[in-house]
Amino acid sequence: MVRAALAEQGDSGITPRHTLFYFYGDGDHGDLNEVARRAGFLTRGQDDLTVLETTIAVDEASFSPVSAMMQSWAAAFQLDYDGWECAVVTN
Template identity: 90%
Template sequence: MVRAALAEQGDSGITPRHTLFYFYGDEDAHGDLCEVARRAGFLTRGQGDMTVLETTMPVDEASFAPVSAMMQTWAAAFQLDYDGWECAVVTN
């Protein structure tokens, strides 16, 4: 849905931009997620039952698919809910 909204505004997703990924769940599981995410180059922030991972990346299908799969894998590994992502619109 996010990529469709970007396309409607003339954004192909190929230009790198600030991108956020959201995780929710048991407060104790977030520390492990943050450690793995930092090692993978993400900035992490959060409080309580929420963690936000931040990076700068393109969000076109080819670039984004492996990152999306990684987010889903991390959510399953740490028993968290991956609630999706967002980014700024960048017209190319």
């Protein structure tokens, strides 16, 4: 849905941009933060929310491995991955 919204605004996703990923739940936010920082993400949040931040391209080819990693982290740390958002960058 995010990529479709970007495309509607003339954004192909190939230009790297600030991107946020959201995790909720009672799982292990501390371990998620540690692993994400090692992978180069900035982390923030409190209680049952963790937000990961990075600058990446979000076109399908570039983003698919990142999306799979987020889903894997959610499962590993027993959290709910609630999706992502980014800025629109027209190319």
